[in-house]
Amino acid sequence: MDHAAHHAGAGHDHADHVEHSDHSDHSDHSDRADRGGHAPGASWATAAKATLHCLTGCVVGEILGMAIGTALLWGNVPTMVLAIVLAFVFGYSFTLFAMRRAGLNLETAIKAALAADTVSIAVMEIVDNGIIALVPGAMDAHLSEGLFWSSLLGGFVVAFLVTTPVNKWMIGRGKGHAVVHAPH
Numbered sequence: 001m002d003h004a005a006h007h008a009g010a011g012h013d014h015a016d017h018v019e020h021s022d023h024s025d026h027s028d029h030s031d032r033a034d035r036g037g038h039a040p041g042a043s044w045a046t047a048a049k050a051t052l053h054c055l056t057g058c059v060v061g062e063i064l065g066m067a068i069g070t071a072l073l074w075g076n077v078p079t080m081v082l083a084i085v086l087a088f089v090f091g092y093s094f095t096l097f098a099m100r101r102a103g104l105n106l107e108t109a110i111k112a113a114l115a116a117d118t119v120s121i122a123v124m125e126i127v128d129n130g131i132i133a134l135v136p137g138a139m140d141a142h143l144s145e146g147l148f149w150s151s152l153l154g155g156f157v158v159a160f161l162v163t164t165p166v167n168k169w170m171i172g173r174g175k176g177h178a179v180v181h182a183p184h
Contacts, residue, residue, distance in 0.1 A: 041172040042167075042168050042171035042172040043168075044164070044168060046168075046171060047164050047165070047167045047168030047171060048164050050116075050120070050167045050171060050176065051120065051160055051163050051164045051167050052160070053094065053095070054091055054095075054116075054117055054120040054121060054124065054163070054167075055124060055156065055159070055160055055163070056094060057087065057090040057091030057092070057093065057094040057095075057117075057121070058087040058090070058091050058121055058124045058125065058128070058156070058159070059156055060086075060087075060090045061083065061085075061086030061087035061088065061089055061090035061091065062083045062084075062086065062087045062125075062128065062152070062156075063083075063152065064083075064086050064090075065079065065080075065082040065083025065084070065085065065086040065087065066079060066083045066148075066152060067143060068082060069082050069083065070142060070143050070148070071143060076139045076140075080129055080132075080133075080139075083129070084125050084129065087121060087124070087125055088121050088125075091117050091120075091121040092113045092114065092117055092121075093113075095113040095116055095117050096109050096110060096113040099112050099113060115175070115176070116176055117176075119166065119170060119175075119176060120163055120166065120167055120170075120176060123159070123162060123163045123166050124156075124159040124160075124163050125159075127155065127158055127159040127162045127163070128152075128155035128156055128158070128159040129155070130155075131151065131154065131155035131158055131159075132151050132152060132155050135147070135151040135154075138151035138152075
């Protein structure tokens with residue numbers, strides 16, 4: 001297709017676009033980036049859903065890592081490193097499994113998972129672990145103590161609140177979780 005002629009505007013018919021031919025109403029575009037390279041924005045509901053999806057993997061990995069490190073009486077740094085590594089592993093895995101179930105080949109699914117979740121998980125982990133590190137006594141609390149669980153879970157709540165606008169911004173620009181939906 002001659003893009004110069006396409007953008008000249010004369011005789012341009014939107015019905016010729018395959019991606020738009022099945023849409024009679026374009027109002028749903030605020031929830032996703034269209035495949036034409038335009039990113040009109042994302043709704044807060046879409047961003048919250050993407051963040052919750054990502055947070056689920058982070059929660060599983062983070063709690064597992066903190067529980068293992070604490071139970072094994074590891075120091076703070078190795079425990080936090082294990083929790084962060086497992087948060088990324090579970091975060092990526094949840095997206096990867098969903099993409100594979102949707103029929104994507106392994107290479108495409110891995111690329112989509114990395115593109116969708118890296119920034120989101122990183123922001124969550126920085127916020128969550130930062131809160132745990134800043135709460136007095138939280139790093140030394142044991143699994144049986146309320147301080148361990150309240151600082152960990154409170155960190156997740158704050159991480160969700162901080163990461164949702166980040167995901168909204170990224171999805172609105174066709175990045176992050178918008179990449180997961182592109183292959184569909």
